[in-house]
Amino acid sequence: MxxxxxxxxxxxxxxxxxxxxxxxxxxxxxxxxxxxxxxxxxxxxxxxxxxxxxxxxxxHLSLLFIPAGTGIVLYGELIAAEWLPIVAALVGSTALAIVVTALVLNALVKRRRTGADSEGGARP
Known part of the structure; x- marks a missing residue:
């Protein structure tokens, strides 16, 4: 270990x-x-x-979130004052991550189909 x-x-x-x-x-x-x-x-x-x-x-990964929770308590007033940009950043970055993931998955599926077609058989 x-x-x-x-x-x-x-x-x-x-x-x-x-x-x-x-x-x-x-x-x-x-x-x-x-x-x-x-x-x-x-x-x-x-x-x-x-x-x-x-x-x-x-x-024990959850222990790594203790500093983030402490930061929220420590900077609660700042977070309350800047909630709109924070929410916009969270929603925007989450949406962007979902879109990029979907595009990459779509490209990989097409690539896999193209590879299976060129080999003359379907992959499982």
């Missing part, structure tokens, strides 16, 4: 270092997650130890 946690933190650190060194506009942990995904793809997937550790972390 310690090795798996260390691996996760090393990729997060690598993302932070690269982001700060290159002055990239994305968060370091996001870049680290992308690097980690690439590592897992090259490796053929996660090890059993990494699977168990990730499962344990996911079981």
């Amino acid at each position: 310690i090795a798996a946690l260390t691996l996760l933190l090393v990729f997060q650190l690598a993302g932070e270092v690269i982001t700060r060194a290159l002055d990239l506009p994305i968060p370091g942990p996001v870049l680290g997650m992308g690097l980690f995904f690439g590592y897992l793809m090259l490796r053929g997937g996660p090890s059993e130890d990494l699977r168990k550790t990730a499962g344990g972390l996911l079981q």
Whole structure:
């Protein structure tokens, strides 16, 4: 478990270092997650130890929402004063995410159909 946690933190650190060194506009942990995904793809997937550790972390994922809840309590007055832009941003970003997901799914389904047609048979 310690090795798996260390691996996760090393990729997060690598993302932070690269982001700060290159002055990239994305968060370091996001870049680290992308690097980690690439590592897992090259490796053929996660090890059993990494699977168990990730499962344990996911079981306690709700603990990560405590800082967000604290922020809401701390900045309640500001949120109340700026509720309209916040709601607009939430609704707009959710709608955009749904539209982009639908477009990507549609493109992938068409691509899969085209691939099945060119192979001369239907895929399951």
